[in-house]
Amino acid sequence: MSLSTALRTGDLAELPSRRDEDWRWTDLRGLIRKIPPAYVYEGTGLAPEIMVEGQAGQIDFYRSPFNANRTVRVSNGMVAGLGLKEPGPLVFDRHDPVIALDVTNAGGGFSVHNRLTVRVPHGLSAVLLESHAGNGDHVVSFDLDIDLEEGASLERIVLVSDHAEAIVVRQSSVTLAATASYAQTVLTTGARRQRLETRIAHPGAQASVRLDGAYLLEAQRHADLTTVVTHGGVDGTTAQLTKGVVRDQARGVFQGRIVVERGADRTDARMRHQALILSEKAEIDAKPELLIFADDVQCAHGNTVGALDEDAIFYAMQRGLPSDRARAMLTAAFVGEVIDRIEHEGARAVALAWAQQQLGEL
Amino acid sequence: MLSIKNLHATVADKPIIKGLTLDVPAGEVHAIMGPNGAGKSTLSYVLTGRAGYEVTDGTATLDGEDLLSLDPNERAARGVFLSFQYPLEIPGVPALTFIRAALNAQRKARGEPEVGAPAFLKLARETAASLKIDFDMLKRSLNVGFSGGEKKRMEIFQMAMLSPRFLILDETDSGLDIDALKIVAAGVNAMRSPDRAMLVITHYQRLLDYIKPDRVHVLSAGRIVASGGPELAHELEREGYDKYGKAA
Ligand SMILES: Nc1ncnc2c1ncn2[C@@H]1O[C@H](COP(=O)(O)OP(=O)(O)OP(=O)(O)O)[C@@H](O)[C@H]1O
Ligand SMILES: [Mg+2]
Numbered sequence: 001m002s003l004s005t006a007l008r009t010g011d012l013a014e015l016p017s018r019r020d021e022d023w024r025w026t027d028l029r030g031l032i033r034k035i036p037p038a039y040v041y042e043g044t045g046l047a048p049e050i051m052v053e054g055q056a057g058q059i060d061f062y063r064s065p066f067n068a069n070r071t072v073r074v075s076n077g078m079v080a081g082l083g084l085k086e087p088g089p090l091v092f093d094r095h096d097p098v099i100a101l102d103v104t105n106a107g108g109g110f111s112v113h114n115r116l117t118v119r120v121p122h123g124l125s126a127v128l129l130e131s132h133a134g135n136g137d138h139v140v141s142f143d144l145d146i147d148l149e150e151g152a153s154l155e156r157i158v159l160v161s162d163h164a165e166a167i168v169v170r171q172s173s174v175t176l177a178a179t180a181s182y183a184q185t186v187l188t189t190g191a192r193r194q195r196l197e198t199r200i201a202h203p204g205a206q207a208s209v210r211l212d213g214a215y216l217l218e219a220q221r222h223a224d225l226t227t228v229v230t231h232g233g234v235d236g237t238t239a240q241l242t243k244g245v246v247r248d249q250a251r252g253v254f255q256g257r258i259v260v261e262r263g264a265d266r267t268d269a270r271m272r273h274q275a276l277i278l279s280e281k282a283e284i285d286a287k288p289e290l291l292i293f294a295d296d297v298q299c300a301h302g303n304t305v306g307a308l309d310e311d312a313i314f315y316a317m318q319r320g321l322p323s324d325r326a327r328a329m330l331t332a333a334f335v336g337e338v339i340d341r342i343e344h345e346g347a348r349a350v351a352l353a354w355a356q357q358q359l360g361e362l
Numbered sequence: 363m364l365s366i367k368n369l370h371a372t373v374a375d376k377p378i379i380k381g382l383t384l385d386v387p388a389g390e391v392h393a394i395m396g397p398n399g400a401g402k403s404t405l406s407y408v409l410t411g412r413a414g415y416e417v418t419d420g421t422a423t424l425d426g427e428d429l430l431s432l433d434p435n436e437r438a439a440r441g442v443f444l445s446f447q448y449p450l451e452i453p454g455v456p457a458l459t460f461i462r463a464a465l466n467a468q469r470k471a472r473g474e475p476e477v478g479a480p481a482f483l484k485l486a487r488e489t490a491a492s493l494k495i496d497f498d499m500l501k502r503s504l505n506v507g508f509s510g511g512e513k514k515r516m517e518i519f520q521m522a523m524l525s526p527r528f529l530i531l532d533e534t535d536s537g538l539d540i541d542a543l544k545i546v547a548a549g550v551n552a553m554r555s556p557d558r559a560m561l562v563i564t565h566y567q568r569l570l571d572y573i574k575p576d577r578v579h580v581l582s583a584g585r586i587v588a589s590g591g592p593e594l595a596h597e598l599e600r601e602g603y604d605k606y607g608k609a610a
Pocket of ligand 2: 447
């Protein structure tokens with residue numbers, strides 16, 4: 001049962017619904033009445049460019065926020081230069097192990113499905129700078145498989161700017177070999193309905209995972225950050241931090257599950273979810289779960305959902321900051337903890353600017 | 363400068379300030395002493411506009427301008443500063459970032475040009491040195507993980523940086539060791555000037571040995587029940603508040 005299967009087969013019954021435990025807060029079956037036709041590119045030459053409203057009201061071309069020597073562009077499901085939907089694996093280059101993956105969806109009324117694979121060869125430290133943007137009421141399914149070979153490390157930063165009317169499911173599946181390390185930061189502004197799901201097969205074996213995210217939602221947007229980390233062997237670590245800011249009638253969903261399988265002793269896994277609700281009608285649904293079947297583990301989770309600290313706001317106002325500035329400052333600082341954990345300096349700066357812009361608009 | 367007339371205020375519908383009248387002329391330092399729960403901190407919050415502190419009667423003006431109808435940040439821009447009895451923590455915002463944002467917000471409200479980063483940093487370094495504050499502390503999130511005394515010292519640092527006209531110090535001496543008390547008092551005294559005034563709330567004569575008040579008032583059960591010169595503080599130290607009645 002998945003959106004991608006539904007898109008492929010046209011069978012509405014394949015859509016996940018609220019009756020599926022893992023999808024109870026992100027119902028698709030009740031939302032999608034008819035599977036939209038798959039996008040067909042009928043033009044010639046370059047793949048379609050996405051356009052967004054410019055500041056002065058004119059139309060500008062969307063530009064990926066990231067810069068890298070190697071950029072892989074995916075437009076309405078077509079991998080640029082290849083015209084393929086499911087190309088072979090993207091393998092990081094030893095001499096310049098940075099890839100910008102720039103995924104855009106332009107227009108509405110269609111569906112798109114992609115499946116990509118990324119591989120980090122053994123011992124290599126790589127960076128994946130991923131951005132997703134859209135400007136229509138499309139239905140998008142995007143699957144990414146990430147393989148880390150022994151001793152490899154990958155830092156993946158994902159900035160998601162979907163359209164308010166888009167319905168989107170992105171699922172990444174990460175497989176780590178021994179001693180590999182994987183760090184992920186996902187920042188999103190949500191969509192009409194949006195699920196960003198990460199599944200990590202953790203071998204233990206001195207491998208480490210940092211799994212971070214932030215959702216910044218306004219109007220009637222929805223975002224669902226779902227993660228499943230399965231520790232299958234001894235001596236693995238996972239550090240997870242997800243933050244959320246919701247206002248208006250927006251709805252944020254966090255489902256974090258860490259499974260420590262039998263025998264995965266000496267696992268160290270920590271999960272924290274913190275969210276700010278900035279208006280009465282906004283909603284947060286959170287389900288942090290630790291399922292521990294091993295001994296001698298260090299596992300903890302924390303979950304706090306609340307409003308801004310009004311005492312701190314008064315304090316800031318007493319010092320001269322207007323209420324909206326004080327609130328923006330405290331909110332940005334709250335989200336800042338997630339951004340500070342990004343190691344790649346350039347990406348951290350881009351992510352900070354991106355978040356500041358979203359928060360300014362929130 | 364500050365003029366309070368027949369002020370009545372409630373907290374959670376409970377009357378706390380009950381007909382308080384007080385004048386603090388420019389250039390003067392007035393001390394307020396009084397038993398626990400008398401309403402001293404409440405007065406400081408009413409003057410600075412904290413939500414939940416409702417004025418039901420009376421007036422408070424600064425140089426003739428009504429304070430009570432202004433937002434807290436507007437009062438700050440007019441020069442009202444409160445050194446909190448319990449300073450708040452601002453997670454994720456370095457002290458310097460916070461203070462610079464506050465200073466420039468005040469200046470903007472007054473129609474003054476913003477202070478650029480180099481000038482601000484120079485001022486911050488000099489001020490930190492005079493208050494014996496480790497400059498690295500100013501790069502940490504404001505007050506997060508600071509000791510009680512460090513928080514109080516940080517209040518005075520902010521006060522010096524913001525250069526207010528009317529200063530309210532709510533038990534700034536509590537939590538300070540002897541050396542810190544002297545440093546803080548010197549910082550406060552450096553701000554005394556003919557066009558500034560101060561309200562110093564304290565329980566102890568000791569602070570007033572360093573910050574010499576022009577007048578001392580006793581606040582009990584929401585009102586000023588006695589006023590006098592500096593000798594009143596000594597008398598209170600000896601005899602307590604018995605003859606002024608208990609707090610409400
Ligand atoms: N939120 C509140 N709800 C109800 N009562 C309150 C509230 N805040 C303060 N009070 C009451 O108001 C009274 C005055 O409190 P305030 O903090 O002003 O006293 P104070 O004079 O500063 O005392 P201290 O010397 O202990 O600092 C106290 O009786 C206190 O319990
Ligand atoms: Mg008090």
